[in-house]
Amino acid sequence: MQDHKTDALxxxxxxxxxxxxxxxxVAHRLHTIMDADKIIVLDAGNLTEFDSxxxxxxxxxxxxxxxxxxxxxxDALYDMAMASARPKYSS
Numbered sequence: 001m002q003d004h005k006t007d008a009l010x011x012x013x014x015x016x017x018x019x020x021x022x023x024x025x026v027a028h029r030l031h032t033i034m035d036a037d038k039i040i041v042l043d044a045g046n047l048t049e050f051d052s053x054x055x056x057x058x059x060x061x062x063x064x065x066x067x068x069x070x071x072x073x074x075d076a077l078y079d080m081a082m083a084s085a086r087p088k089y090s091s
Contacts, residue, residue, distance in 0.1 A: 007032075030068060035084035039064060052061055053081035 011032065014023060027033045034053050041049035041056070041063050048063050049056055056064040057078060068077045 030071060030077055031073065031080065034080035052085065054085040057081055 001054070007029075014025075023034065025033055033039055037058055038050065039053055040047060043063065049059075053064075055060060056062055059065055059067060068074055071077065
């Protein structure tokens, strides 16, 4: 059973408390990494893709795009990637 509240709390903590740090995340849920600066896709231990989520999603035959497109949350994942690619302004 997944505890979505705990996952959300952990993700919020990572994004706020470690905002100015390099964080290496190994994820089995795509929504966990959609706002990452860069994503590495491995296949059998070999690097197959490395780029921002938005750039990986624009590749016609990319492995990452294929994973995202095969989920039931495709549109939400695309929206998350696009939102994270927008410039962030501080007040």
